[in-house]
Amino acid sequence: MDVQLEEASGGKSAVGYVPMMEEPDGDAPFLPAASITVKKFNPVFFWSWDVQSDNCAICRVMLMEPCLNCQVSNKTACVVVWGECNHAFHNCCMSQWIKNATATAGSKCPLCQAEWVIHRVGN
Amino acid sequence: MSSDLVIITHIFVVFFLVIRRTAVIFTGDLRCNSSMNVPGMGMDKSLGMSEDKMDLYSMDERFEERWQRIQVILMDILAQKEIHRRVWNERFSDVYDITVNFPQAFVDRLYENIRALFGGHIQRHVVCSLQKSLTYGANVQLLDAYLQHWNSFYEALKFINKLVMHLNSAVVRPAKINDSEFPMIHLGISLPDYSNEKIEVLELGCQMWASDVVMPLREDMTRMLLDLIQRDREHHDLAYTDPIRAVVASLVAVDEFKGRSMLKTYKEIFETPYIQATGENYRLEASKFVNETTCSGYVEKVLNRLNEEDFRARRLCHTSTLDKVKAEIQARMVNDRLAFILQDSRMVIEERRQQDLCNLYAVLRPSSEGINTLRLHFTSFVEEKAREAVGSNYAIEPQDLVENLVKILARFDEMVTQVFSSDPMFRKAVEDAIRIVINQQSGATSFFVSAELIARYCDTLLRKSSKNLTEVEEKLDGAIKVFRFLDDKDVFQRFYSRMMAKRLINKQFISADVETQVVNKLRDACGCDYTGKLMRMQRDINSSQGMMDKFFEKFPLKQFRAKCDVFINILTSGVWPIPTFDIPMKLPVILQPVIDNFNTFYHSEYSGRRLTWIFQLGSVDVRLNFVKRPVMATMNAQQLAICLAFSDTDTVSLSEMKEVTGMADEYLETNVDCLVSAGILRRQESASILSLNMEYAPKKPRIKILAPVTKEQPQQEKEETEKSTGDMRLVFLQATVCRVMKAHLNMNHATLVKAVKEQTQTRFIPNEVMIKKTIDVLLEKEYIRRSLTAQDVYEYIV
Numbered sequence: 001m002d003v004q005l006e007e008a009s010g011g012k013s014a015v016g017y018v019p020m021m022e023e024p025d026g027d028a029p030f031l032p033a034a035s036i037t038v039k040k041f042n043p044v045f046f047w048s049w050d051v052q053s054d055n056c057a058i059c060r061v062m063l064m065e066p067c068l069n070c071q072v073s074n075k076t077a078c079v080v081v082w083g084e085c086n087h088a089f090h091n092c093c094m095s096q097w098i099k100n101a102t103a104t105a106g107s108k109c110p111l112c113q114a115e116w117v118i119h120r121v122g123n
Numbered sequence: 124m125s126s127d128l129v130i131i132t133h134i135f136v137v138f139f140l141v142i143r144r145t146a147v148i149f150t151g152d153l154r155c156n157s158s159m160n161v162p163g164m165g166m167d168k169s170l171g172m173s174e175d176k177m178d179l180y181s182m183d184e185r186f187e188e189r190w191q192r193i194q195v196i197l198m199d200i201l202a203q204k205e206i207h208r209r210v211w212n213e214r215f216s217d218v219y220d221i222t223v224n225f226p227q228a229f230v231d232r233l234y235e236n237i238r239a240l241f242g243g244h245i246q247r248h249v250v251c252s253l254q255k256s257l258t259y260g261a262n263v264q265l266l267d268a269y270l271q272h273w274n275s276f277y278e279a280l281k282f283i284n285k286l287v288m289h290l291n292s293a294v295v296r297p298a299k300i301n302d303s304e305f306p307m308i309h310l311g312i313s314l315p316d317y318s319n320e321k322i323e324v325l326e327l328g329c330q331m332w333a334s335d336v337v338m339p340l341r342e343d344m345t346r347m348l349l350d351l352i353q354r355d356r357e358h359h360d361l362a363y364t365d366p367i368r369a370v371v372a373s374l375v376a377v378d379e380f381k382g383r384s385m386l387k388t389y390k391e392i393f394e395t396p397y398i399q400a401t402g403e404n405y406r407l408e409a410s411k412f413v414n415e416t417t418c419s420g421y422v423e424k425v426l427n428r429l430n431e432e433d434f435r436a437r438r439l440c441h442t443s444t445l446d447k448v449k450a451e452i453q454a455r456m457v458n459d460r461l462a463f464i465l466q467d468s469r470m471v472i473e474e475r476r477q478q479d480l481c482n483l484y485a486v487l488r489p490s491s492e493g494i495n496t497l498r499l500h501f502t503s504f505v506e507e508k509a510r511e512a513v514g515s516n517y518a519i520e521p522q523d524l525v526e527n528l529v530k531i532l533a534r535f536d537e538m539v540t541q542v543f544s545s546d547p548m549f550r551k552a553v554e555d556a557i558r559i560v561i562n563q564q565s566g567a568t569s570f571f572v573s574a575e576l577i578a579r580y581c582d583t584l585l586r587k588s589s590k591n592l593t594e595v596e597e598k599l600d601g602a603i604k605v606f607r608f609l610d611d612k613d614v615f616q617r618f619y620s621r622m623m624a625k626r627l628i629n630k631q632f633i634s635a636d637v638e639t640q641v642v643n644k645l646r647d648a649c650g651c652d653y654t655g656k657l658m659r660m661q662r663d664i665n666s667s668q669g670m671m672d673k674f675f676e677k678f679p680l681k682q683f684r685a686k687c688d689v690f691i692n693i694l695t696s697g698v699w700p701i702p703t704f705d706i707p708m709k710l711p712v713i714l715q716p717v718i719d720n721f722n723t724f725y726h727s728e729y730s731g732r733r734l735t736w737i738f739q740l741g742s743v744d745v746r747l748n749f750v751k752r753p754v755m756a757t758m759n760a761q762q763l764a765i766c767l768a769f770s771d772t773d774t775v776s777l778s779e780m781k782e783v784t785g786m787a788d789e790y791l792e793t794n795v796d797c798l799v800s801a802g803i804l805r806r807q808e809s810a811s812i813l814s815l816n817m818e819y820a821p822k823k824p825r826i827k828i829l830a831p832v833t834k835e836q837p838q839q840e841k842e843e844t845e846k847s848t849g850d851m852r853l854v855f856l857q858a859t860v861c862r863v864m865k866a867h868l869n870m871n872h873a874t875l876v877k878a879v880k881e882q883t884q885t886r887f888i889p890n891e892v893m894i895k896k897t898i899d900v901l902l903e904k905e906y907i908r909r910s911l912t913a914q915d916v917y918e919y920i921v
Binding site for chain 2: 035036037038039040041042043044045046047048049050062064065074076079080082120121122123
């Protein structure tokens with residue numbers, strides 16, 4: 001990792017406004033002579049599920065929100081599941097769907113009727 | 124006289140009485156069966172007589188023989204002579220003998236004889252003597268004589284009642300059918316006839332006393348009693364307390380039977396005239412006072428009078444009269460004089476004459492009209508004060524709005540506790556007044572204003588500063604108090620959450636604990652649903668901390684962090700009330716390693732997630748070294764990118780800048796404007812050429828460069844809020860109507876509207892029209908339908 005940083009910071013030798021003489025390795029942006037030095041960095045990231053559609057087709061709640069059942073029981077950890085068909089649902093909703101459906105139709109994706117095979121589960 | 128023996132024989136006798144009575148009815152033999160001897164009671168020779176001598180004619184004689192003996196003892200008892208125990212026991216048996224061994228006709232005859240004997244006694248001894256004392260005029264002697272007679276008569280009655288107890292049980296209709304009689308109903312045998320409704324001998328005596336003694340004397344007695352009471356009232360002459368009380372008690376006693384008190388005589392002879400006389404007395408007094416004294420003086424007098432009469436009634440009357448007397452005085456002195464009493468009340472409230480107000484409240488409390496008027500005065504006064512505190516049109520600082528209202532609330536709360544003995548109606552009056560003031564909508568501008576002001580006040584308190592933490596907590600409590608009166612709670616939530624988001628992201632909150640406390644209080648006031656997003660925001664910030672620790676464990680970035688603090692906020696999108704659109708730009712190259720490493724780290728920790736860096740949020744602290752005195756500046760990543768464009772050149776044109784930063788024109792220009800107005804950049808003659816301002820020398824060593832969005836944010840926020848609040852309310856109402864209908868399946872219009880109002884009031888106060896509209900929408904969407912069978916009823920469509 002340190003190597004990465006050194007490489008990256010090595011590329012930043014030209015930060016200072018006042019032309020630099022020589023630059024110690026890997027410390028370039030923090031030279032006292034540099035015109036601007038960064039002292040504190042507080043970026044903000046937003047995360048969201050990597051999904052095509054915002055809603056869960058089963059419970060019609062946003063995938064970013066817990067599913068209806070979890071909202072009622074006040075659970076917050078309600079993750080998303082992706083099928084091979086790349087359709088995504090709440091994991092709780094989908095497992096309930098499979099449980100209800102196996103007897104008659106077999107487990108299929110409610111959106112495209114393809115055989116439901118879990119591709120990955122979010123966490 | 125021996126009560127022990129009486130009790131023992133009683134137990135025996137009751138037993139046999141039951142058997143006997145049953146036997147008589149079964150055999151249908153009405154004649155006395157003398158062979159049925161009672162063990163231990165065989166004193167009577169006649170019981171030993173042979174059966175052939177027994178017939179009706181001799182029975183008559185035998186009855187007379189017994190009655191003669193009984194008559195003697197009754198007269199002796201009435202005359203308060205001493206009775207020998209043996210005689211008592213024998214007469215007791217005589218009575219028993221008659222009730223058991225004689226046909227019912229004789230039992231009734233015994234009862235009638237006793238009635239006649241009482242009548243004779245009352246006429247000969249009591250009435251005569253009382254009439255005699257009346258001839259000297261109705262005076263205290265009459266009462267004394269009456270009492271004397273009553274006491275001895277009543278005492279005697281009680282003894283007689285014991286002596287003839289078997290007669291009582293033979294003639295008085297039992298309260299309910301007893302066990303031995305029960306089978307007879309099924310066998311179709313008629314029960315003994317008690318239909319002539321006889322009453323116990325004691326009760327009989329009392330009744331005769333009431334009709335023969337009290338009624339003829341009633342006018343004299345009533346006048347006598349009232350005169351004495353008036354004397355007491357005027358001269359505080361307590362000398363006659365005892366006789367009055369005793370006479371009154373006798374009037375109660377004559378009607379008091381079987382544990383219930385009929386009070387008929389008492390009411391007629393004493394209570395009604397007494398209350399009337401009291402009312403008249405105070406009516407006169409009131410008209411005198413009204414001309415003599417001021418309003419508060421009058422009120423004080425009324426209170427005194429009420430106390431006096433209460434004390435008097437307690438001494439003299441039956442307890443049931445207490446309230447009536449007070450009500451009468453209340454009616455004569457307060458209700459009839461309401462206008463006079465209330466004429467100063469407004470002034471008393473305004474001048475806060477505590478004691479006067481206390482009195483006024485005490486006097487008016489029983490009168491609903493009076494107390495309502497007083498409350499109205501009070502409410503309008505509180506409202507006026509609250510309005511003064513809020514100022515017109517909310518042209519007021521958030522701090523003043525909340526703190527003034529808190530002060531007013533505290534002041535009037537104290538007043539309600541001290542003056543109005545914590546009357547809930549008055550407490551509600553204060554709350555209503557505050558509610559009116561805080562929710563008033565004077566003109567279009569004030570819409571939502573108070574919600575925003577309270578939110579701003581909270582924000583000021585919660586922002587990092589050198590304020591004392593306990594003081595902040597106190598003030599926040601006040602803000603929550605005021606918040607509870609707010610109708611537009613949903614609007615408050617939107618402002619609050621937006622301000623809270625900024626505090627959390629920029630780490631500007633004074634204390635994480637206090638933030639949580641406030642959210643918990645809001646939750647207590649409006650439910651989990653209301654604060655759900657606020658709590659998830661806090662959770663995001665907390666988990667960001669944990670995530671940073673993990674990140675640095677895996678990617679220490681020692682060199683970078685030695686010079687530069689890093690803290691990354693990872694927020695759940697959809698939870699934060701912040702627009703999260705992605706504005707493309709080229710990352711400042713010095714920050715690249717952190718971002719890259721973090722991306723690697725995050726995707727190894729979690730799967731199925733997408734990370735978006737929102738440049739315009741968050742902050743970068745930089746030191747500006749190009750000026751003489753280095754300055755610390757806080758800016759966003761976009762502004763940093765712009766500054767870094769000057770790394771190897773003095774002047775940069777806008778188009779070059781666009782090349783370097785990769786930002787779209789609109790963001791580039793607005794951010795450049797911010798930097799120029801902060802004084803860090805300069806425009807050259809041609810406005811599109813920029814350079815660093817080498818003479819930049821701000822007064823403070825630490826500056827904050829505003830982000831372009833925040834400059835115009837307040838106005839924008841407000842407009843957006845006003846626009847979207849209406850939509851949000853409609854959706855909320857639809858959800859509520861559906862929820863209610865789903866729970867009840869069918870409901871009529873009025874109940875539905877009421878239920879929806881109840882469920883909505885923690886967010887906002889919906890009006891009828893809005894609810895009606897919502898119902899129409901749902902009818903159209905076919906969530907509900909009108910019932911075909913009942914009018915005004917909706918059904919939920921499952």
